[in-house]
Ligand SMILES: *[C@@H]1O[C@H](CO)[C@@H](O)[C@H](O)[C@H]1NC(C)=O
Ligand SMILES: *[C@@H]1O[C@H](CO)[C@@H](O)[C@H](O)[C@H]1NC(C)=O
């Protein structure tokens with residue numbers, strides 16, 4: 001897995017666009033203003049007693065530096081982080097006070113990096129950079145944050161999206177996004193490709209479908225650099241929808257029909273039986289017993305045993321027990337062989353006998369010498 005996938009993917013949620021049309025993208029975070037509850041009072045005390053000499057994020061920078069309110073590089077130190085470090089504060093959008101965590105524009109900085117580079121951060125605060133997962137983890141765990149993504153398209157159009165909550169875990173938790181809040185987007189009617197509502201913008205645009213859960217040639221494993229709209233993890237495409245993998249059926253091409261997982265489909269003349277198993281269609285030859293017909297009953301097509309026979313349709317042994325080989329013969333079994341009979345009044349269960357069929361009669365052989373056969 002690309003180290004940054006967990007974190008990168010969120011910058012690309014619903015409102016984002018195909019990277020090819022983007023000329024710049026800036027992502028920043030801002031402390032959320034919570035409704036005034038007792039929490040606020042507790043927070044205030046907490047900040048009062050624990051106040052560090054450094055601002056803990058760009059919001060503190062903005063409120064502490066009343067002389068300077070311009071966007072630029074400032075030094076902050078989130079609660080618990082050992083060293084103060086530089087960040088770029090954006091005071092030009094959304095009332096200012098936004099701590100910028102990444103920016104991409106010219107493409108001069110390579111974002112295809114290792115886990116440790118994403119951990120420590122890379123690039124240049126004045127141009128393109130990734131702040132670093134470790135810093136981001138401390139930042140987002142010291143208070144409630146919202147996330148904002150500002151995007152400029154190469155055609156000049158711009159828009160931004162905000163997520164009401166945002167938090168990632170520490171390295172032990174692999175910097176996974178543990179919280180992402182409600183999403184808002186100010187882009188309406190701008191001319192760009194938007195992901196359909198049930199899809200997300202991801203670092204892998206490979207389409208895994210119900211028919212092909214691993215994607216062509218297992219592209220789920222190897223699709224770096226192909227960003228685009230895709231189904232969230234655990235979902236697969238079915239037609240134009242992303243549906244839960246467990247809800248995927250199987251597509252039976254010959255009948256132009258999707259059958260749910262676990263169900264079977266038998267074709268028109270009962271010569272093939274297809275079953276849907278873990279979203280894979282497995283078909284095998286199927287054939288009705290000579291004592292069965294191919295029929296649709298209660299909306300289920302399959303081989304049904306004729307009256308007097310019982311079975312699954314492929315095998316239909318007689319349901320009536322034969323008294324002797326004459327009954328066996330009369331039931332249409334004209335071949336010599338071993339049959340099960342049960343004479344009238346016999347107290348036990350049916351037993352096997354050898355029947356020898358002559359002309360139109362069946363003889364029960366009471367004694368035979370194996371050497372004669
Ligand atoms: C700083 O700039 C922002 C955005 O231009 C503005 O909304 C805000 O009122 C300014 N704050 C101060 C303290 O001047
Ligand atoms: C969205 O926000 C951007 C940046 O503030 C602004 O330039 C743009 O006009 C807005 N777009 C719409 C459709 O409101």
Ligand SMILES: *[C@@H]1O[C@H](CO)[C@@H](O)[C@H](O)[C@H]1NC(C)=O
Pocket residue numbers: 264266273274275301302303312
């Ligand atoms: C079709 O095949 C499946 C899987 O082998 C089996 O479970 C099912 O009973 C078969 N259907 C019929 C009608 O025989």
